[in-house]
Amino acid sequence: MSEPIIRLTYASKATFKTAQQGGIESEVARILLQSRRNNPKHAIGGVLHVADGHFFQCLEGPRAEVNATYNRIAADPRHQGLQILSMEPVTERMFSNWSMKYSAAEKTSEALLKRYDMSRFNAYQFSPGMIKEFLQACVTSRDPLAEIGQPQAAQSGHNATPWWKRIWRWG
Template sequence: MPLMRLAYASTATFEAEPVKRGIEPHVARILMESRRNNVKRQLVGGLYYGDNRFFQYLEGEKEAVLALYQRIKADPRHRDVVTLIEGPLEKTTFTDWSMKYVPLSADVQQLLNRYGLREFAPASFDASMCEEMIQLIRSSRGDQKLVNHDEAETRAQPQARVLSPAMIGGLILAAACVIGGLVATGASL
């Protein structure tokens, strides 16, 4: 199957909520859905959200990328979808990511500053800026894997105890007896 790559820009239709735990809640839901569905379709790529706008880059089998893009264009969570890059690809470059997310970063701000842009407006990016943005997403730190904050809170809670308090007491008593026996044996030698 032939591979392809596709990048697009769009404007969010939702009212941005205050960022909680590092990510806008609507974007967190989009990422969770993308990651779950893209694995099934063997699609990879990256997403950047800033100034109420999206830049997304996708790679995968041509049919799967185009089918997903049709669903994306019909998604009511954004509008003004503009195709920035669309073309063939020899091999995927985001092999470990079903959908990598780059949070607001100084790197993107530097990119905007280099091009004299005051805000993130990816629909106006030329080919060179798109390639820089893709490289920025590709090379960004890979520590944004978790976006399900309920899941994060669950994981942060203490694990269930494997040993009951009675068993712990018994082990302490047994250890004390062994140590006492060793001390008594050592004293008698």
């Protein structure tokens, strides 16, 4: 029997200046590349969202692997003030095809911020309902540039179309 899957979300504050809009900051790109290289080895998937100097991240996978990954992340000097927002057992992954999806700030969070009358992205203020709503928005958001370097997660049984085939249509 396989180990139960959990979903952990947390918020933190970047210790470096984050990009305003329209691009992936170089430090964030390094985080994504490292995550996308390491997470499949541990059956970890999830999403990373960076906006207004704040990180929001969701990790999904076996409990021991998620806990170990979170502990490594907590020691990373590129952010501070980590706060676990939720941790729950799940029967199905939301990010099964993503070792680490990147959610572009302006595309994913704008509608949620308006709906909850928030002027800036601050995941520390998210209620459990907002977390679930935001995760669902992250699942459905598409940004081909944010998919570069994204291998399929090891746990995925799906044969998803590679990012480069979604960007360029081959005859």
